[in-house]
Amino acid sequence: GDSVTQMEGPVTLSEEAFLTINCTYTATGYPSLFWYVQYPGEGLQLLLKATKADDKGSNKGFEATYRKETTSFHLEKGSVQVSDSAVYFCALSDGLESNFGNEKLTFGTGTRLTIIP
Amino acid sequence: ETGVTQTPRHLVMGMTNKKSLKCEQHLGHNAMYWYKQSAKKPLELMFVYSLEERVENNSVPSRFSPECPNSSHLFLHLHTLQPEDSALYLCASSQDRGYQPQHFGDGTRLSIL
Numbered sequence: 001g002d003s004v005t006q007m008e009g010p011v012t013l014s015e016e017a018f019l020t021i022n023c024t025y026t027a028t029g030y031p032s033l034f035w036y037v038q039y040p041g042e043g044l045q046l047l048l049k050a051t052k053a054d055d056k057g058s059n060k061g062f063e064a065t066y067r068k069e070t071t072s073f074h075l076e077k078g079s080v081q082v083s084d085s086a087v088y089f090c091a092l093s094d095g096l097e098s099n100f101g102n103e104k105l106t107f108g109t110g111t112r113l114t115i116i117p
Numbered sequence: 118e119t120g121v122t123q124t125p126r127h128l129v130m131g132m133t134n135k136k137s138l139k140c141e142q143h144l145g146h147n148a149m150y151w152y153k154q155s156a157k158k159p160l161e162l163m164f165v166y167s168l169e170e171r172v173e174n175n176s177v178p179s180r181f182s183p184e185c186p187n188s189s190h191l192f193l194h195l196h197t198l199q200p201e202d203s204a205l206y207l208c209a210s211s212q213d214r215g216y217q218p219q220h221f222g223d224g225t226r227l228s229i230l
Contacts, residue, residue, distance in 0.1 A: 004159070032217060043121070043207055043221035044160075089160070093217050105219065107160040 002027045006090050006108035013080055013115055021075040021111050023064075023090035031092040033057075033066050033073040034105070038087045047075075047088070082115045120144045121222035123208050129228045130198065138193040138225045140208030148214040149191040151183060154205040154224070166191060167214035195227075203229045 007022040025031065032051045036044040048057030053068035062077045073090060090108040121142045130136050142149060151163040165172040166185040180202075182194040191208055205226050209219040 034218065036221075041223065043123075043223045044209075045221065046218040049218065104162055105160075105217070109157060109159050 002031070002092060002094055002106040004090050004092055004106055004108035006088075006111050009087075009110070010112040010114060013113070015082055015115055015117050016079045017115075019075070019077040019080045019084075019113070021088055021090075021113070023073045023075065023108060025071050025073065025090070025092050027071075027092055027094045027106075029094045031094040033064070034091045034093070035062070035064055035073070035075050036089040036091060036107075038089065038110070040086070044089060080113075080115050082117055085113055085115045087112045120220050121208055121210055123206075123222035123225050125225060126223065127226045127228075129230060130195070131230050132198055132200075134198075135194070135196040137195065138206055138208075138227075140191040140193075140222055142189055142191075142208075142210040142220070142222075144210060144220060146210035146212050146220070147188055148211045149185060149188070150209040150211075150219060151191065151193050152207040152209060152221075154207055160207070164193075165214065172214075198227075198229045200229050203227055 003026045005024050034049045035047040037047045038044045048059040050057040050066035053066055056065045064073050064075045066073055087110045089110045091105045093105050124139045148167045150165050153161045153163055163174055163177050164183040169185045180197050184192040205224045207224045208222040211219045
C-alpha cells in the first residue's frame with residue numbers, strides 16, 4: 001500500500017536558518033504530492049503541491065521538487081521565520097480507485113518545527 | 118470567513134455519553150471528509166461523502182456514525198466511546214470527490230474520560 005515517511009521531529013532552528021524536512025514515499029501509479037502545514041490550534045492548510053515528476057511546488061518561500069528517481073519530495077526554505085513554527089505534513093494522492101475512490105490522501109506522521117528568535 | 122468551520126472546538130465526554138461533532142463548509146464543495154488525528158500517527162481518513170452519498174471505511178467502529186444532510190453540513194455522532202478515541206477530529210472538503218486539494222477545518226479536540 002501507499003506510505004509516506006517523514007523525518008522525525010521535533011526540529012528546532014534559529015531564525016534565518018536553512019530548513020530541510022525530508023519526505024520519501026511509496027505508491028502505486030503516478031501520485032500527486034503535497035505539503036500541508038498545521039499552525040497551533042488550527043487545521044491543516046495546503047502549503048504546496050506537485051503533480052508530476054520534476055515539478056517544483058512553491059509557496060511562502062517554501063519549495064519542494066518531485067523526484068521520481070529517489071521517490072522524494074523534500075521541503076526546503078532558505079531563511080525561516082518564527083512564524084513558520086508549525087507541524088508540517090507530507091502527503092500523497094495516488095489517483096487510483098480504492099474503497100474511497102481516488103480522493104484518499106496518505107499522510108506522513110508530521111514534523112514539528114520550532115523557530116527560535 | 119473561514120471556509121470550513123467545526124464545532125465545538127473542544128469536547129470532553131464520558132464513555133457512556135452521546136454527542137455530535139458538526140462541520141460546515143462555505144466553499145460550495147461537493148465532497149466532505151472526516152479524519153482522526155492521533156499523536157504520532159498519520160492522519161486516518163474515516164469517512165467520505167460526495168453529494169450526500171457515503172463511502173464507508175469498514176475499519177471505523179460503529180460507535181462513530183456520520184451524517185450528511187446536505188452538501189454543506191457534515192456531522193459525526195458519537196456514542197459509547199473508548200479512551201483511545203481521544204484525538205483531534207478534522208473535517209475537510211474538496212470541490213468534488215477525487216479532487217485535490219482538500220480544505221481543512223480547525224478540528225474538534227475530543228477527550229474521553
